[in-house]
Amino acid sequence: MSQDYPLVAAQTMIHAPAEELKLRRRGRGRRGLHGADRIVVLLMVAIPTFLVLALVWFPAVSTVLLSFTSWNGIGGLGTIKWVGTTNYVNVFTNYPPFTPAIEHNLLWLVCLFVLATPLGMFLAVLLDKEIKGSRIYQTALYMPVVLSLALVGFIWQLFYSYDQGLLNAVLGTHIDWYGDSNVNIWAVLVASSWRQVGYVMLLYLAGLKGVDPTLREAAAVDGSGETSTFFRIIFPVMRPINVIVFVITVIESLRAFDLVWVVNKGRNGLELISALVTQNIVGEASRIGFGSALATIMLVIALVFITIYLATVLREEK
Amino acid sequence: MAVVTSAVGAEGKSIPRTEVTRARKPRFTPKRLILHTFLTIIALAWVFPIAWAVLNSFRDYGYTSIHGYVSFGGWTLQNYSTAWSQADFTRHFLNSVYITAPAVALTLFLSSCVAFVISRFSFKFNIVLLGLFTAANLLPQQSLLIPLFRMFRSIPLPLWMSDSGTMLDSFWGLILVNTAFQTGFCTFVLSNYMKTLPRELYEAAEVDGASVWRQFWQLTLPLCRPPLAALATLEITWIYNEFFWATVLLQSGNKFPVTSSLNNLRGEFFTDLNLVAAGSVIVAVPTLVIFFLLQKQFVSGLTLGANKG
Numbered sequence: 001m002s003q004d005y006p007l008v009a010a011q012t013m014i015h016a017p018a019e020e021l022k023l024r025r026r027g028r029g030r031r032g033l034h035g036a037d038r039i040v041v042l043l044m045v046a047i048p049t050f051l052v053l054a055l056v057w058f059p060a061v062s063t064v065l066l067s068f069t070s071w072n073g074i075g076g077l078g079t080i081k082w083v084g085t086t087n088y089v090n091v092f093t094n095y096p097p098f099t100p101a102i103e104h105n106l107l108w109l110v111c112l113f114v115l116a117t118p119l120g121m122f123l124a125v126l127l128d129k130e131i132k133g134s135r136i137y138q139t140a141l142y143m144p145v146v147l148s149l150a151l152v153g154f155i156w157q158l159f160y161s162y163d164q165g166l167l168n169a170v171l172g173t174h175i176d177w178y179g180d181s182n183v184n185i186w187a188v189l190v191a192s193s194w195r196q197v198g199y200v201m202l203l204y205l206a207g208l209k210g211v212d213p214t215l216r217e218a219a220a221v222d223g224s225g226e227t228s229t230f231f232r233i234i235f236p237v238m239r240p241i242n243v244i245v246f247v248i249t250v251i252e253s254l255r256a257f258d259l260v261w262v263v264n265k266g267r268n269g270l271e272l273i274s275a276l277v278t279q280n281i282v283g284e285a286s287r288i289g290f291g292s293a294l295a296t297i298m299l300v301i302a303l304v305f306i307t308i309y310l311a312t313v314l315r316e317e318k
Numbered sequence: 319m320a321v322v323t324s325a326v327g328a329e330g331k332s333i334p335r336t337e338v339t340r341a342r343k344p345r346f347t348p349k350r351l352i353l354h355t356f357l358t359i360i361a362l363a364w365v366f367p368i369a370w371a372v373l374n375s376f377r378d379y380g381y382t383s384i385h386g387y388v389s390f391g392g393w394t395l396q397n398y399s400t401a402w403s404q405a406d407f408t409r410h411f412l413n414s415v416y417i418t419a420p421a422v423a424l425t426l427f428l429s430s431c432v433a434f435v436i437s438r439f440s441f442k443f444n445i446v447l448l449g450l451f452t453a454a455n456l457l458p459q460q461s462l463l464i465p466l467f468r469m470f471r472s473i474p475l476p477l478w479m480s481d482s483g484t485m486l487d488s489f490w491g492l493i494l495v496n497t498a499f500q501t502g503f504c505t506f507v508l509s510n511y512m513k514t515l516p517r518e519l520y521e522a523a524e525v526d527g528a529s530v531w532r533q534f535w536q537l538t539l540p541l542c543r544p545p546l547a548a549l550a551t552l553e554i555t556w557i558y559n560e561f562f563w564a565t566v567l568l569q570s571g572n573k574f575p576v577t578s579s580l581n582n583l584r585g586e587f588f589t590d591l592n593l594v595a596a597g598s599v600i601v602a603v604p605t606l607v608i609f610f611l612l613q614k615q616f617v618s619g620l621t622l623g624a625n626k627g
Contacts, residue, residue: 045435052501054498055495131354144367146605154601158367158370158595159367170388198364295464299461
């Protein structure tokens with residue numbers, strides 16, 4: 001289908017006959033480039049590609065390979081020993097923090113999905129109407145998006161602190177919100193959702209602006225109420241945005257790290273896979289193979305959703 | 319009325335629109351009031367954590383520890399000067415600049431290059447390339463840490479480039495990693511934008527005998543100012559906010575950029591939350607200033623990636 005495009009463009013050019021244009025178009029392939037142009041194009045692609053391959057994809061593949069080995073990370077590459085799936089067996093059977101970490105990552109995902117995403121979407125729908133001061137509301141809601149999650153952890157400490165926090169002062173409770181392993185994951189999730197809502201709202205506001213207004217009008221003419229119009233017509237039309245928000249939410253829940261790391265380096269109730277990976281490498285233990293197995297699990301989950309994402313955005317490409 | 323009638327001939331569809339929007343727009347109805355009340359409450363709730371931090375950053379620790387935080391008074395500016403000197407913010411802000419500025423410039427330059435080639439020429443590997451770049455942006459950083467850490471440790475750098483003698487614990491490594499990660503997103507956004515530029519432009523340039531580089535540098539890039547401005551705003555914020563790579567790839571605390579240095583402040587500010595508040599406000603100020611000055615760029619940058627123009 002996309003091949004039609006140059007022909008459409010060709011019609012606007014009066015003088016060039018179709019055949020000549022076709023030739024020139026083919027000429028834009030690599031074969032048509034000569035001398036300096038060819039080298040320039042090659043460099044323009046090769047340098048960034050090399051950087052991304054060397055610093056992202058090569059490490060990704062290496063992580064998968066290392067996950068089947070045993071290595072202390074200090075000795076040379078020759079000291080790497082192949083151990084098969086031992087590391088994975090250990091992760092699943094012999095590593096107490098793994099189960100809570102998986103649970104927390106899933107909880108993170110569910111929380112962002114059940115709380116932050118619907119709230120963000122709902123606010124986007126409200127703000128998409130022509131109301132006075134819409135901009136002010138929007139600004140207030142997505143202000144937290146510009147703050148780093150590490151900083152968010154600090155700002156919320158003013159609420160959560162045991163002896164100086166606002167929550168305990170107002171509620172009259174005596175809870176160490178960040179320290180108590182029964183509640184700290186919820187405390188962190190509230191802070192994280194606070195930031196996520198604005199982000200989701202922003203994406204949906206953009207999505208709603210892109211919806212053909214005639215759809216809404218047609219529905220209104222048919223006597224469809226606002227709510228049913230949204231769920232039956234608008235929401236399905238925003239499918240690409242829905243997929244993107246879905247994938248971003250999954251990836252963000254998987255990559256969540258900064259917030260728990262600034263609170264307590266991901267221990268004592270705040271275990272997350274990302275923090276476990278880091279602990280195994282940066283910490284004193286330096287268990288490379290084992291850490292790689294954890295990292296590979298993350299990688300595989302991420303790749304599934306990245307594929308969904310790419311399939312959506314690149315399909316639109318055509 | 320004249321507008322509506324004239325619209326009949328041109329576009330039949332636009333009539334219901336005017337009627338519907340007009341019918342839906344009465345100024346004061348109970349429904350509107352509820353809507354505004356709800357939005358005001360939510361907006362205030364969302365601003366409150368930041369406002370609370372700002373408020374308490376101006377309060378004296380001695381006062382709040384006696385009267386509690388739900389009180390009024392004890393105003394001081396002392397927290398800011400104490401936080402600034404204790405946390406050595408001058409140094410960390412400079413570090414942030416040394417890391418963020420080159421990383422953003424390099425990211426935008428490299429991604430413009432790739433985006434230009436992808437959108438200008440129809441090579442078979444274009445889609446693969448775009449996929450490779452875009453996916454890289456979404457991989458969990460932690461899963462790349464081990465090999466990167468080892469790689470950087472074994473890549474030597476002359477001492478004038480890095481006092482650690484390797485890529486590890488140097489700004490160079492951090493700049494490159496940030497660039498590699500962010501290039502994907504920018505390439506994606508820029509290539510979408512460049513595809514909307516009319517092909518005739520290039521045809522005219524080719525007739526004039528302009529080289530590929532000149533077409534890129536003098537024709538495409540100036541036309542891409544809007545997305546480049548949006549992406550620059552966004553990337554400055556993101557790389558300034560970047561926490562993970564700086565935390566694990568830099569080992570000397572005095573090299574940390576602002577965001578990672580937060581972690582060091584924790585111990586020092588442990589007993590005084592008003593200092594934490596002042597420190598947080600100091601760290602937040604650059605991003606908030608960028609956000610308020612360049613809100614349009616910021617928002618359009620975020621949505622460009624999701625909603626293809």
